[in-house]
Amino acid sequence: MNGDRPLVAVLDYGIGNLRSAQKALERVGADARLTADAGLIADAAGVVLPGVGHFGTCMDQLRATGLEPPALDAIESGLPFLGICVGMQMLFEASEEAPGVPGMGVMPGTVRLLPDGIVRPQMQWNRLDVQRPSCPLLAGLTDGAWMYFVHSYAPDTDDGLVAATCDYPTPITAVVERGRLWATQFHPEKSGDAGKRLAQNFLAAVRADKCRR
Amino acid sequence: MKTVRVIPCLDVDDGRVVKGVNFVGLRDAGDPVELAAAYDRQGADEIVFLDITASAHDRDTIIELARHTAEEVFIPFTIGGGIRSVDDARALLRAGADKVSVGSAAVARPELVREIADEFGTQCVVVSVDAKSNGAGADGSTSWNVYVKGGREDTGIDALGWVRQVAELGVGEILLNSMDADGTKAGFDLELTRAVVDAVEMPVVASGGAGTLQHLVDGALIANADAVLAASIFHFGEHTIADAKRALLDAGVAVRPPTA
Numbered sequence A: 001m002n003g004d005r006p007l008v009a010v011l012d013y014g015i016g017n018l019r020s021a022q023k024a025l026e027r028v029g030a031d032a033r034l035t036a037d038a039g040l041i042a043d044a045a046g047v048v049l050p051g052v053g054h055f056g057t058c059m060d061q062l063r064a065t066g067l068e069p070p071a072l073d074a075i076e077s078g079l080p081f082l083g084i085c086v087g088m089q090m091l092f093e094a095s096e097e098a099p100g101v102p103g104m105g106v107m108p109g110t111v112r113l114l115p116d117g118i119v120r121p122q123m124q125w126n127r128l129d130v131q132r133p134s135c136p137l138l139a140g141l142t143d144g145a146w147m148y149f150v151h152s153y154a155p156d157t158d159d160g161l162v163a164a165t166c167d168y169p170t171p172i173t174a175v176v177e178r179g180r181l182w183a184t185q186f187h188p189e190k191s192g193d194a195g196k197r198l199a200q201n202f203l204a205a206v207r208a209d210k211c212r213r
Numbered sequence B: 001m002k003t004v005r006v007i008p009c010l011d012v013d014d015g016r017v018v019k020g021v022n023f024v025g026l027r028d029a030g031d032p033v034e035l036a037a038a039y040d041r042q043g044a045d046e047i048v049f050l051d052i053t054a055s056a057h058d059r060d061t062i063i064e065l066a067r068h069t070a071e072e073v074f075i076p077f078t079i080g081g082g083i084r085s086v087d088d089a090r091a092l093l094r095a096g097a098d099k100v101s102v103g104s105a106a107v108a109r110p111e112l113v114r115e116i117a118d119e120f121g122t123q124c125v126v127v128s129v130d131a132k133s134n135g136a137g138a139d140g141s142t143s144w145n146v147y148v149k150g151g152r153e154d155t156g157i158d159a160l161g162w163v164r165q166v167a168e169l170g171v172g173e174i175l176l177n178s179m180d181a182d183g184t185k186a187g188f189d190l191e192l193t194r195a196v197v198d199a200v201e202m203p204v205v206a207s208g209g210a211g212t213l214q215h216l217v218d219g220a221l222i223a224n225a226d227a228v229l230a231a232s233i234f235h236f237g238e239h240t241i242a243d244a245k246r247a248l249l250d251a252g253v254a255v256r257p258p259t260a
Helices: A017-027 A036-044 A055-063 A067-078 A194-211 B032-042 B058-073 B086-095 B104-108 B111-121 B159-169 B189-201 B213-221 B241-250
Strands: A007-011 A033-034 A048-049 A081-084 A110-113 A122-127 A146-151 A153-156 A162-167 A170-177 A181-184 B005-013 B047-051 B077-080 B101-103 B125-136 B142-148 B153-158 B172-178 B203-209 B229-231
Touching: A007 A017, A007 A036, A007 B104, A017 A033, A017 A194, A017 B058, A033 A036, A048 A067, A048 A194, A055 A067, A067 A110, A081 B104, A122 A162, A122 B101, A122 B142, A153 A170, A153 B189, A181 B111, B005 B032, B005 B203, B047 B058, B047 B142, B058 B077, B058 B086, B077 B125, B086 B101, B086 B111, B101 B104, B104 B111, B104 B142, B111 B125, B111 B159, B142 B159, B142 B189, B142 B203, B153 B159, B153 B213, B159 B172, B159 B189, B172 B213, B189 B203, B213 B229, B213 B241, B229 B241
Parallel strands: A007 A033, A007 A048, A048 A081, A081 A181, B005 B047, B005 B229, B047 B077, B077 B101, B101 B125, B125 B172, B172 B203, B203 B229
Antiparallel strands: A110 A153, A122 A146, A162 A170, A170 A181, B125 B142, B142 B153
16 A cells, blocks of 8 residues: 555445545545445545435445445544545434434434525535634634535534534534544535645545554 | 525537637637636636537537546536436436536426436436526516427426426426527526526526626526526636626625635
8 A cells, every 4th residue: 555645445335426525535645446345445544435315315325335334343443534415414313304214323413404494405605614623624724614515404413523514594514523533514525625625634634543553 | 694606607519618718828728627627716616517519429528528527626517418318317427527407308208307316316406497488478477488409499388387396306406597588698587587596495596698797796686596607708708707706795695705
C-alpha cells in the first residue's frame, strides 16, 4: 500500500452516483476505491459510506450486498468513517421514510421528515452553523462554509453529537461526530472548494489514525 | 434559509457545445467539460447539460460527457435530452451525473418517472416542462399547455395539472421552460413560473427568456423560483455568474456568495 495515498474504501452497494465521492477523495490524495469487498474494506485506512435516494432502498441494498457487517466492524474498530447524505441517515436507528426498516443504529435517534411549509426536498446550497468548532472535519470551515444539500429527511439526535447545523428554517442536523465517526447531511463531493476542504480534513484524520496504529 | 441557485445551461450536440460561447481564456470553447469547470470557478451553483443530439444511437457520447464532468467539476450537474428509459438514466447516473431530466419521454409514459425515482431516489429525477400559454380563458385566468418535440407539438395537457401529477409520481424538481419567453431575452414568464411554484412543494427552476440580470432577480423575487437558469447571458461573456449573484444579493435574494 502506498503510504502517501492512504486506501479509502468507498462502499459500493449498487446505488446511484458513487463515482463523485470517489473522485472527490482522489482529488485530495486518497487511493479511493469503490468496493464491495470485505477484505479490501478491512485493509482500508478509512471508510466512506455514500448514499442517495430512499432510506429503505439503501438499507436493503447495504444488507443485500453484505456490506453492513464490514461497515459496522470499521466503526467498531474506530477507523475514520464518513457517512454522506443517506449514508449519514443509515447510521441512525430508524427513519420516517421507511418505517419498520432498522438503520445501522450506531448513532442514537431517528431520521425525520423536514417540517411542513418549506420546499422539500431542500435542494440548494446552505451555510453551516458550526456547533463544535473543535471538530477536525470542520477545520477551516467554521466561518459559515456553504455546502450542497439534497434531502427531505434529517436526523433528530442528541445535541452532544451535532457538530454543525444549517438553517432550513429551523436548525437541521448537518454534521454529526462521535470519535472518528463523522457524517454529513450535505454532499461534500458536490460542494466545490468547501467540500474539498472537508475531504482534505477527512483524509488528514485518516493519515493521523494510520500513524497511531 | 432558502437560497436561490444560479444555473448556467449548456446545449450539447454530439459532445460539443452549440450556440456561440464566447469565453475569455478557454483553450476550447466548444468543450462542455471545460466550460462547466469555468462556470464552477465563477461560483455557479449547478450546471445543466441539455443534449440536443439528433441521432438516438449516440448515447455513448453523452455518457462520456457525464464521466469527464464528474472528474473535473465538483458541483452538481444535470443531464437532459434523449433519456427514454431507466437504462438511459442509470448509465448517466452511474457515470457521475447527479440528476437526469426527462421531458417528452415522461409525457409519453409518466411511469418512467416513478421507475427512475424508485431505483435512484426522487432527488435525481428532474421533469422538464415546456409550457405555452393558451391565453386568458373565459374567466380571465391564464392556462398553459405542455408541449413536446422542442415545442412543436401541443399535447393538450394542462401544465399545472401535469406538474401536480408528476409530483405524485416522485420527482425532485421541475425544470420549467416557457415556450413563449424562450429565446426572447425579454424575461421569464413570471405568471407561469409563479403558478407552478404555487402548485407544487418541490423546487422549481425558472427557464426561458432571461436576457438581463434583472430578469434573474424577477424570477427569484416575483415568481419565487428556487433556481434561475440562463444560457446566452453567461455564454457570451456579457455577465459572469458572479455578476448574477451580486445582482441577486443587492436585491435582497439569498444566494451562495460569488467566488470570483
